[in-house]
Amino acid sequence: MIEVILFYAHVVFFTYLFARNFVEAKFVSALLSLIFVIVIFSVGWTFSAFVVGFFVPDQGFTRILTKAAFSLALLTIIESFFYKFYYGSMKKVAVK
Numbered sequence: 001m002i003e004v005i006l007f008y009a010h011v012v013f014f015t016y017l018f019a020r021n022f023v024e025a026k027f028v029s030a031l032l033s034l035i036f037v038i039v040i041f042s043v044g045w046t047f048s049a050f051v052v053g054f055f056v057p058d059q060g061f062t063r064i065l066t067k068a069a070f071s072l073a074l075l076t077i078i079e080s081f082f083y084k085f086y087y088g089s090m091k092k093v094a095v096k
Contacts, residue, residue: 002069006076010041017087040079048075 014037021030049071060066 001064003066003072006069006072009076013083014038037083040082041075044075044079045071048072048078 014034017037018030018034021033049067052067052071052074056067056070058067060069
């Protein structure tokens with residue numbers, strides 16, 4: 001269940017980022033930005049699963065606290081800091 005919540009939070013962020021870049025710039029910029037965050041997500045999830053594997057057993061601690069839940073949580077925390085600095089400098093444009 002935790003994996004689903006974190007995964008859908010990423011999908012909402014992807015949609016927001018695409019829409020924001022589409023409005024502020026153009027379709028190609030929005031598409032490239034979306035591809036960039038999808039690559040960061042997939043590589044980051046693989047890397048965080050590798051790191052979490054040293055501390056969490058393969059079956060996890062419970063049915064809810066699985067290895068995938070911990071790796072997605074670690075990925076979400078790292079991504080939130082990265083995207084705050086990377087996309088934080090974007091100007092906010094009022095849509096008329």
